[in-house]
Amino acid sequence: MKVWRVHAWGQPPVLEEVPDPQPRAGHTLVRTAAATVAHVDRTVMKGGFLQPPPLPYTPGVEAAGIVVQSDRFAPGTRVWLRGGGLGTRRDGTWCELIDAPDEAVGLLPEGVDMALGSAFFSPCTSAWVALRHVADLQPGERVGVTGASGAVGSITRQLARAWGADLVEAPSATEPVDLLVDTVGGPVLEQSLSAIAPGGRIVLVGYTAGEQVGLSLPLLMQRDVRLLPLNMYRREAQGRAAAPQLLELLQDGTLTLATQRFTLEQAVQALAWIAQRGHRGRAVLAFD
Structure with a gap:
């Protein structure tokens, strides 16, 4: 072969x-x-x-x-x-x-x-686990996604919308979000910290924009933002459990x-x- x-x-x-x-x-x-x-x-x-x-x-x-x-x-x-x-x-x-x-x-x-x-499997289960298990997304929360044109970012947006989230296209200090799903990392993550509402959280899914990041610890603490990494190797069982439902959503066109x-x-x-x-x-x- x-x-x-x-x-x-x-x-x-x-x-x-x-x-x-x-x-x-x-x-x-x-x-x-x-x-x-x-x-x-x-x-x-x-x-x-x-x-x-x-x-x-x-x-x-x-x-x-x-x-x-x-x-x-x-x-x-x-x-x-x-x-x-x-x-x-x-x-x-x-x-x-x-x-x-x-x-x-x-x-x-x-x-x-x-x-x-x-x-x-990888983008769909990553988005599912990031939103449902890591972030514990609630209906009506304001959600931003970096790298939204990528596979994980696109599916994350589709699932968040289907689950009743309010998507914010360009989170900022004047239009903060409760949850940011960051698929790119690097300097993008650094710049996004001020766009998170106090008590909000960031789920880090990927680091295509850079593996190193420098965060302002005073700002992180003042805004009381939780930085939550997604490790799909540790959470593979959650992803596999979601796979049949995700395939149904892809089959009926709910997800693309x-x-x-x-x-x-x-x-x-x-x-x-x-x-x-x-x-x-x-x-x-x-x-x-």
Whole structure:
């Protein structure tokens, strides 16, 4: 099968041919239809992940496809894949045939296409958990979102509106918000502190604008603002529990998520595309 592999930290992946994986207990073999290219893939490739996989390894933490062999799912079943260490502790999804732990596999409804099934989990569950579990969003609260054009930001806005929040397009000291969901971090987070109402909170979801931040501690304390990080690896169970409801919302059109498709051979171009500021949607390798 064709597979992308990383042989050294900080180096781009290489497309290779390797033998197909063989069936084994506790694992599901999936013929890949689509695999997502994500920021976490860039982080792991740099060698900066907490528990990096052994080299060489195959990137990719999300995918969708058709079951080939499994003790849990019938052959031909449409599924999505995320978790179980895919692409972080073991080989991931940028390959034609995925050997996935059973717990990483979920059912994909017929009405959700493969690209969307591959791309939905990270942005949709991040937005859901950030609003519902971390922020404890209440109807009528004023909410701002940084990086609203990105996948997580877009879904966060859609869910917040559906749950009765009052969206503020440009939070400021004169139009503060009760909750800011920050998907970009860096200097954007620093500048946003004065736009939070006293007693409000900030949920930090990402740091694409910068990994370092300098906050005014007196201002943070005076305004009594809570800074709450979202760790989806620790909260993965909450995300997985929400996945069926999120897929229903995507299927009926309540939520929309844009995808940008690349061929299997264009993984390196997809990595460059997601590194560009202002890109919209999620990059997906299409295997058809």
